[in-house]
Structure formats: C-alpha cells, structure tokens
Amino acid sequence: MKVVFHPAFHAVYTSDPAAAAGRMEAALAGLGPEVEWVEPEAAGQEDLLRAHSAAHIESIRRLGLYEIAALAAGGAIRAAEIGMSEPCFAAIRPPGHHASRDSCWGFCFFNNMAVAVLALAARGLARRVHILDFDLHYGDGTENILGSRPGVSIHNPAAAGRGSYLEEIERTLARAEADVIGVSAGFDNHLEDWGGLLLTEDYRAIGGMVREAAGRLGAGCFALLEGGYNHAVLGENVRAFLAGLSGEEERVRRE
Numbered sequence: 393m394k395v396v397f398h399p400a401f402h403a404v405y406t407s408d409p410a411a412a413a414g415r416m417e418a419a420l421a422g423l424g425p426e427v428e429w430v431e432p433e434a435a436g437q438e439d440l441l442r443a444h445s446a447a448h449i450e451s452i453r454r455l456g457l458y459e460i461a462a463l464a465a466g467g468a469i470r471a472a473e474i475g476m477s478e479p480c481f482a483a484i485r486p487p488g489h490h491a492s493r494d495s496c497w498g499f500c501f502f503n504n505m506a507v508a509v510l511a512l513a514a515r516g517l518a519r520r521v522h523i524l525d526f527d528l529h530y531g532d533g534t535e536n537i538l539g540s541r542p543g544v545s546i547h548n549p550a551a552a553g554r555g556s557y558l559e560e561i562e563r564t565l566a567r568a569e570a571d572v573i574g575v576s577a578g579f580d581n582h583l584e585d586w587g588g589l590l591l592t593e594d595y596r597a598i599g600g601m602v603r604e605a606a607g608r609l610g611a612g613c614f615a616l617l618e619g620g621y622n623h624a625v626l627g628e629n630v631r632a633f634l635a636g637l638s639g640e641e642e643r644v645r646r647e
C-alpha cells in the first residue's frame with residue numbers, strides 16, 4: 393500500500409499536541425515492508441485558494457507555518473490522486489479538519505481534506521465525494537468549506553457506544569453515493585486516547601468498511617491523518633486501519 397509521507401513532518405513546528413516530538417515516529421512505527429512510500433510536494437497557492445481566502449493563507453504565512461501546512465495539504469492532494477486507483481493513506485501534519493475558509497483552530501491551519509477534494513474536482517477526477525471523519529472531534533472546518541457543495545456528503549459519527557458507533561459508520565457508508573471516499577482519520581477516540589471509546593481492532597473494521605464501500609461503488613478511497621495523541625497506541629491503530637483499508641486482512645484470510 394502507498395503511504396504519502398515527507399521527513400519534514402517530523403519537525404516540531406509549534407507547541408500543540410499534534411506537533412509534538414516523536415508523534416510521527418510513533419504513527420509510522422507499526423508499518424513494515426508492505427508500505428511503498430510516496431513523497432509529496434507542497435500544495436500551490438491555486439490549490440489552497442480553492443478552500444481558503446487569500447487573507448487566511450496570508451495569516452498562516454505570518455505565523456511562520458505556511459511551508460509545513462502547504463506540504464501537508466500537498467500530501468493530501470497526492471493521496472487523493474493515488475486513491476482514485478488504489479487505497480492510499482497520507483501520514484501528514486498539521487491536521488486540517490478544524491480549518492475553515494477564513495479561520496482555523498484546534499491545531500489545524502489549512503483544511504487538507506477540503507484542499508484534496510477540491511483538487512480532485514478541479515482535475516475532473518471526482519465530483520461526488522463521501523467524507524467519513526472518525527476523529528474524536530467534529531470536523532467543523534470541513535463542514536464550513538464543503539458542507540453545502542453539491543455532490544458532497546460528510547459524516548461525523550455521533551453514536552456514544554462503541555458498537556453503535558461502528559454500526560452508524562457501516563449504515564452511512566451503505567447509503568453513500570460517491571466517486572471517491574475521503575477519510576479524516578483521527579485516532580484520538582481510542583480507549584487509551586482522549587475519547588476513550590474505540591479498540592484497535594475497530595480501526596481495522598472501519599478500514600475494511602471503507603474498502604468494501606469503495607469496491608461496491610467502484611469509487612476511489614483515501615485517508616488523511618488528523619488527531620491521535622497517545623504515542624503509545626497511535627502506531628498500532630494506524631497499522632490496524634491500514635490493514636483494513638488495504639485489504640491485507642482479506643488476503644491473510646484467503647491464504
């Protein structure tokens with residue numbers, strides 16, 4: 393499976409938990425030789441301007457975070473492009489789902505998902521998009537930028553129980569109509585992270601559900617790292633999700 397990553401994401405670019413030292417090392421620790429690494433280029437001004445105002449882009453530049461945030465957004469575009477032909481994950485930071493057209497909060501600066509979705513549309517690669525955001529936190533920025541866009545559906549699962557949470561995702565994916573499924577993959581709802589809800593095996597299940605839905609629709613699929621702050625479990629959760637998304641589990645069962 394292809395994973396989009398750039399060594400620059402190791403940098404501690406600010407003092408928030410998404411930028412913490414060792415977080416990307418932890419996220420990638422569980423991945424082995426099955427991964428084909430893809431190095432992205434930064435998103436260009438034209439890509440960013442589809443999702444954000446010029447004033448917002450300038451404000452990120454003034455914070456000194458333009459380069460790392462544009463590289464994350466470029467990683468999202470690359471994952472989305474690859475995702476049109478095979479499942480792809482972007483191990484990127486800063487995260488993006490709390491970035492709106494003209495503002496941001498919650499460790500986010502540019503909305504990686506929105507930039508990626510709008511780049512696919514601009515290139516004529518995908519018009520109908522289903523976004524699953526399983527981060528602990530509601531993706532308000534993604535809703536702000538893409539919520540009223542024709543052909544886009546956004547699902548932030550809200551069920552409080554573990555079983556009902558997974559059922560809600562499965563039920564919503566079953567109804568989705570899309571050329572591509574984009575996943576905002578935040579791992580902060582794990583039992584040992586801030587949300588305290590999901591088990592590692594649940595991320596495997598969710599990855600499998602996305603893969604199955606994309607297969608049924610003949611759609612592409614890609615996923616972008618959002619939250620996930622307990623370095624002790626982040627790697628095994630990413631690993632489990634990618635095993636489900638890539639279909640590695642199915643192959644193991646068949647062999």
Ligand SMILES: [Zn+2]
Binds near residue numbers: 528529580618619
């Ligand atoms: Zn979060």
